[in-house]
Amino acid sequence: MGRQINIRTKKNTISFQIDLKSLIITFLLMALTISALFAGPGFGDPFFSPVEIGQSVFGIGNVGNEFIINTLRFPRAAVSLLAGFCLGIAGAILQGIVRNPLASPDIIGITGGAAVAAVSYISFFQDTFGIQWLPFAAIAGALLASLLIYVISWNEGVTPIRLVLIGIGISAAMQAGTMLILTMVPDYSASQAYIWMTGSIYGASWEGLRLLLPWALLIVPLIIMYSAILNVQELGDDTSAGLGLSVQKHRLVLLLSSVVLAGAAVSIVGTIGFVGLVAPHIARLLVGRSFSYLLPSAGFIGGLIVFLADIVARTAFYPSDIPAGIFTAGVGAPFFIFLLVKHRNKF
Amino acid sequence: MSYLLKTNLSKIIGAAIAVLLFLSAFLSSLYFGQTAIVVDDIVQAFTSFNSSSTNHIVILEERLPRAVLGSVIGACLAIAGALMQALTGNPLASPSIFGINAGALFFVVLSITLFSFTSLVHIMWMALLGATAAGVIVFMLGSLGREGMTPIKVVLAGAAISALFSSMTQAMLVLDENGLQQVLFWLTGSISGRSLDMLYPILPFIVVAVGVSMFMGNALNVFATGEDVAKNLGQKTTLLKIAIGVIVIILAGSSVSIAGAIGFIGLVVPHITRGIFGPDHRWLIPLCAVLGASLLVSADVVARLLIMPEEIPVGIMTALIGTPFFIYIARYGLTKR
Numbered sequence: 001m002g003r004q005i006n007i008r009t010k011k012n013t014i015s016f017q018i019d020l021k022s023l024i025i026t027f028l029l030m031a032l033t034i035s036a037l038f039a040g041p042g043f044g045d046p047f048f049s050p051v052e053i054g055q056s057v058f059g060i061g062n063v064g065n066e067f068i069i070n071t072l073r074f075p076r077a078a079v080s081l082l083a084g085f086c087l088g089i090a091g092a093i094l095q096g097i098v099r100n101p102l103a104s105p106d107i108i109g110i111t112g113g114a115a116v117a118a119v120s121y122i123s124f125f126q127d128t129f130g131i132q133w134l135p136f137a138a139i140a141g142a143l144l145a146s147l148l149i150y151v152i153s154w155n156e157g158v159t160p161i162r163l164v165l166i167g168i169g170i171s172a173a174m175q176a177g178t179m180l181i182l183t184m185v186p187d188y189s190a191s192q193a194y195i196w197m198t199g200s201i202y203g204a205s206w207e208g209l210r211l212l213l214p215w216a217l218l219i220v221p222l223i224i225m226y227s228a229i230l231n232v233q234e235l236g237d238d239t240s241a242g243l244g245l246s247v248q249k250h251r252l253v254l255l256l257s258s259v260v261l262a263g264a265a266v267s268i269v270g271t272i273g274f275v276g277l278v279a280p281h282i283a284r285l286l287v288g289r290s291f292s293y294l295l296p297s298a299g300f301i302g303g304l305i306v307f308l309a310d311i312v313a314r315t316a317f318y319p320s321d322i323p324a325g326i327f328t329a330g331v332g333a334p335f336f337i338f339l340l341v342k343h344r345n346k347f
Numbered sequence: 348m349s350y351l352l353k354t355n356l357s358k359i360i361g362a363a364i365a366v367l368l369f370l371s372a373f374l375s376s377l378y379f380g381q382t383a384i385v386v387d388d389i390v391q392a393f394t395s396f397n398s399s400s401t402n403h404i405v406i407l408e409e410r411l412p413r414a415v416l417g418s419v420i421g422a423c424l425a426i427a428g429a430l431m432q433a434l435t436g437n438p439l440a441s442p443s444i445f446g447i448n449a450g451a452l453f454f455v456v457l458s459i460t461l462f463s464f465t466s467l468v469h470i471m472w473m474a475l476l477g478a479t480a481a482g483v484i485v486f487m488l489g490s491l492g493r494e495g496m497t498p499i500k501v502v503l504a505g506a507a508i509s510a511l512f513s514s515m516t517q518a519m520l521v522l523d524e525n526g527l528q529q530v531l532f533w534l535t536g537s538i539s540g541r542s543l544d545m546l547y548p549i550l551p552f553i554v555v556a557v558g559v560s561m562f563m564g565n566a567l568n569v570f571a572t573g574e575d576v577a578k579n580l581g582q583k584t585t586l587l588k589i590a591i592g593v594i595v596i597i598l599a600g601s602s603v604s605i606a607g608a609i610g611f612i613g614l615v616v617p618h619i620t621r622g623i624f625g626p627d628h629r630w631l632i633p634l635c636a637v638l639g640a641s642l643l644v645s646a647d648v649v650a651r652l653l654i655m656p657e658e659i660p661v662g663i664m665t666a667l668i669g670t671p672f673f674i675y676i677a678r679y680g681l682t683k684r
């Protein structure tokens with residue numbers, strides 16, 4: 001713990017402690033995210049400077065640049081940052097409640113549920129109803145899957161290990177369901193759905209941002225308010241119950257918010273794996289274990305990861321556009337194995 | 348541990364029933380399908396083959412290979428699962444949980460899209476290589492740490508390795524969209540449209556592996572009392588473990604190479620068999636083979652009847668049967684130990 005600042009009202013009705021280093025790092029990450037938003041769209045051919053991008057976004061730039069920046073690249077950067085933000089926070093919450101460094105929405109089947117719902121939506125309903133209901137379908141799928149996991153793991157409460165094991169089982173069932181749908185529909189929809197599944201920000205647009213933003217605005221403030229409870233919850237079931245926390249009730253609320261965030265993000269960018277796993281770990285290295293700093297930092301880092309993966313994906317193999325999910329998995333899965341080795345005595 | 352059949356006589360009768368079950372599954376695999384076939388056709392196809400009869404051709408060229416492959420693969424996977432559970436003492440151990448399917452699949456897709464292999468035999472060897480790689484990595488990761496191999500660690504390691512290999516598989520498929528349709532059936536696991544020619548090059552290995560495993564019953568029973576006890580009783584446990592590992596890789600790898608990712612047979616069948624015939628491996632291994640074959644062949648029959656004229660890849664059927672089972676064991680089976 002570094003230097004700290006204590007803030008108290010006179011009668012001690014409100015008092016809190018600010019860890020200076022963590023606060024600074026959180027703000028640095030936020031600054032980095034904002035600069036990424038304005039620098040990122042510049043990469044590629046043609047190249048734009050951040051100033052030009054700013055001008056175009058606010059409608060005072062070169063008209064010729066406006067289409068590429070405003071319609072193609074800026075929404076894409078924004079969507080990748082926001083989706084990664086949601087995934088990072090979802091992962092941090094999940095690791096907090098499951099108290100397992102290996103938990104993340106994609107390992108325990110939450111994104112699997114979203115994928116089944118989204119793939120069936122893309123295959124069967126998208127032509128008639130349009131894309132705008134896709135997030136709802138994905139969130140519904142994620143909710144159903146997580147409720148299923150939760151109900152099945154329930155046995156006078158839910159223990160973290162059982163949650164993870166059963167989550168992996170549900171995840172396998174969801175995969176089977178997805179493959180079942182893919183083999184039943186015509187080739188065209190199948191490859192559409194397959195590309196979506198791998199996680200691609202290729203078609204990101206303002207609409208994607210508009211669909212995703214409300215969910216983030218709804219859940220993130222709620223979760224920041226809950227961070228004190230997460231801090232307690234991480235001490236373990238018995239300790240937190242001893243401290244007067246209604247463990248199972250709070251766990252359910254936290255799980256649900258994590259699910260909604262993950263489901264919403266997945267519906268827009270596809271199953272971008274391992275962001276929810278990696279981001280909280282990096283954040284923990286930077287700002288420590290307190291969730292008041294951990295949650296926003298994990299969010300910013302998650303956003304930056306997806307953002308970078310997408311930049312690499314769209315420039316490295318130009319002109320083909322590789323799904324960003326492949327890059328995040330390529331980095332994330334070895335990281336998962338590293339964690340498994342590191343925590344080998346815990347399981 | 349409670350189980351159904353306790354006396355030798357009842358076990359012999361039970362085994363006879365299991366064999367009958369297998370035979371009826373095999374025959375229904377010849378009988379049911381999109382082309383309507385009468386029983387006479389089946390008999391005649393074998394006794395007096397008529398090359399102008401479509402039904403005869405369907406039976407001999409399509410359904411017979413399918414039934415045979417289903418039986419062989421079902422038996423292989425079930426034995427592999429039983430051996431893995433005996434070796435690790437872990438009720439969740441099985442080829443698909445260990446990431447063997449995903450590893451083999453990645454190598455299959457790699458050989459098709461990147462190296463443009465067309466010969467099925469070459470693809471088969473690649474699959475075997477992938478199975479070995481994934482299996483060895485998961486085994487090593489799972490046995491790290493003070494407490495050795497715990498169920499949760501193995502499952503997590505298997506999930507990580509599966510995720511890694513599947514993401515690489517997806518990368519290959521996105522870069523080469525034409526490859527997707529070619530291997531999609533493989534991805535889901537299927538025994539349809541495969542000819543018996545695929546089986547021949549690998550059959551000697553399977554026969555030896557199955558044969559050896561049939562005679563391992565006594566050794567496995569000793570090993571099941573615990574490794575320390577087994578050592579004190581004079582068993583060469585290291586040798587036994589290596590032998591089991593090699594047999595498992597051959598059985599599981601070759602199954603994946605022929606039929607793709609057919610999961611959960613290796614998990615479900617040993618548990619069912621143990622529930623009926625008890626933990627004695629002298630009975631367990633052969634009966635796992637019989638029941639595994641019956642389960643896969645009947646799952647395949649159901650898979651082709653359910654949404655006619657389309658058919659569901661049998662790997663999806665087994666996953667849908669198997670995951671509730673996995674969840675059940677994860678929920679109840681682990682706490683009892």
